[in-house]
Amino acid sequence: MDANDRSIAGFTMAGHALVHWFETSIPIFLVVWLNEFDVGVALFGLIVALGYAPFGAGALPGGILADRYGPKRLILCCLGGMSVAFLLLSVGTSIYAVAVGLILWGVAASVYHPAGLSLISTGVAERGTVFAWHGIAGNVGIALGPFVAATLLIVLEWRLVVALLAIPGLLAVLYGLTAEFDPTAAVDGDVEAGADEALSLSELLTNSRTLFASAFALIFVIVAFEGLYYRGMLTYLPEILHSAPAIEALPLPADLEGIEPSRYIYVGLLVVGMAGQYAGGKLTDRVDPERGLAALFAVFVVLALAFVPVVEMGLGPIVALCGVFGFFLFAIQPFYQDAVAVYTPADTRGLSYGYTYLGEFGIGSASIAVGGFVLEAFSTTGFFLTIAGFALAGTVLSAGLLAGLDRFVGPERTVDAKADD
Structure with a gap:
């Protein structure tokens, strides 16, 4: 760098x-x-x-x-x-x-x-x-x-x-x-960061229509499904782990009775996520975001389904699966962030990421309500099946983007698609 x-x-x-x-x-x-x-x-x-x-x-x-x-x-x-x-x-x-x-x-x-x-x-x-x-x-x-x-x-x-x-x-x-630093060093010189002209309502609507008439519309929906998967799993996994038979039965010394092992497993999952973030980011320089998103969503489906039998197993399988889950959960983030950069104009990048995180954190938070209802009304198995469904939808949409579905909604890529091309 x-x-x-x-x-x-x-x-x-x-x-x-x-x-x-x-x-x-x-x-x-x-x-x-x-x-x-x-x-x-x-x-x-x-x-x-x-x-x-x-x-x-x-x-x-x-x-x-x-x-x-x-x-x-x-x-x-x-x-x-x-x-x-x-x-x-x-x-x-x-x-x-x-x-x-x-x-x-x-x-x-x-x-x-x-x-x-x-x-x-x-x-x-x-x-x-x-x-x-x-x-x-x-x-x-x-x-x-x-x-x-x-x-x-x-x-x-x-x-x-x-x-x-x-x-x-x-x-x-x-x-x-x-x-x-130069905030526009990686794009054409005609993009001005922080221009003096205010963005009028009509310009906002025009820019938004332009974005959602392009492949960004598909990226937005893909990110929303990633948010549903991410927020649902991270919200309820600590409680599910706490109730796992192997963790409930884990013997602890008297001086450690106040410690909950499930919390440490959860923190470990987040720490492993650092490696996933790094690996995912490095791969975005070598793998197109469409291909990476499709592959990682498919892994998400497998991981969600794997939790169904594994939470009933011993401590070792639970810890191992949580480590793998943490790695891949965070590995996908650089890919969808890069996909936004690839499929949007540089001068609307802030607006693009605004919509992106509205989907990630806004729409994604709906899985908290959905997941809570499923856990209470049905079972842990039903919860993981629901979460796997979110990932399956993301897999299908990402595969569609990879297959060229973006041809029907707008331009395929922006001129600054890959900085190192």
Whole structure:
């Protein structure tokens, strides 16, 4: 990578890690807040949902703002906003103050993915490699956020812990202010990041119609099915593992009785995901995104079905399957991120990634409701069959893209399809 690639990589990796650092630390405080403010679980669940909701819903306006003001400004606002939100949480004296802090966090966090991925797609020459490192950084944040929060809560009061978690975000803002790079180095010179002209409603509608009249429409649906698979599995797998006979019967020493082995297996899955992110990103420089998506969705089908018998087996098979699952679950992300870059114009990249993460985090969150209903009304087997169905749909659509289905919906590729071609 050249100096510009390295600068963008460092800046976006810091941003991605911190978005998930904050995101996954929030559930650690739920038990503490329930005791602190003496409210019902249902009300508190609604409040936390209000905080997470903008994380997906705000991706589309975040993409529009990235095209309007430039991705660097948006990422700096995101980092600063998330840190300020956590500082507000640290001084909250009521459940309503917590609600305000969580909502502010969700709004600030929502702009990161469209802005960060837009910056990588237009500014980086070795796009696949940076997508890989960017994904790994996100996994580091996913694993470290809850680990650090839980560890600090052993010895510190929760308000101080929340405030301490905000410090890395503030440091990242200072780092970002000093970072220098060309955000359009990988695309034609006629693309201006952060142009002064505001995007009017008519232009937004025109750009959106153009995107969805192209192969991006198919990419959007593929990403939505990936989101349904991803969010459903990661939401319910910890509980399913906790209830697995082999894990329930696992003997623990008396001094370790409070430890839940299923949580450590789950964290291990996320750590293995770092290797999957790196491998997937490197492969995007060698394998077309259509082919990679089709292959990985097919693997997803097999893995979901494999959980049906494996959760009834011993600890070894469960750990092994979770490791394989973690690797492939995160290996697919660089492929769909690259597919967006391949099939969209550079000057609407922020809008494109906004729609992408609306599908990933917005539509994808529907599998939480669907999965919960299936688990309660039917069985664990029914849940995995449903999740496998999402992956099967993704396989079919990706195979269609590979077979040239995009010919019927728009241009096949943009001119900056592969930076290293």
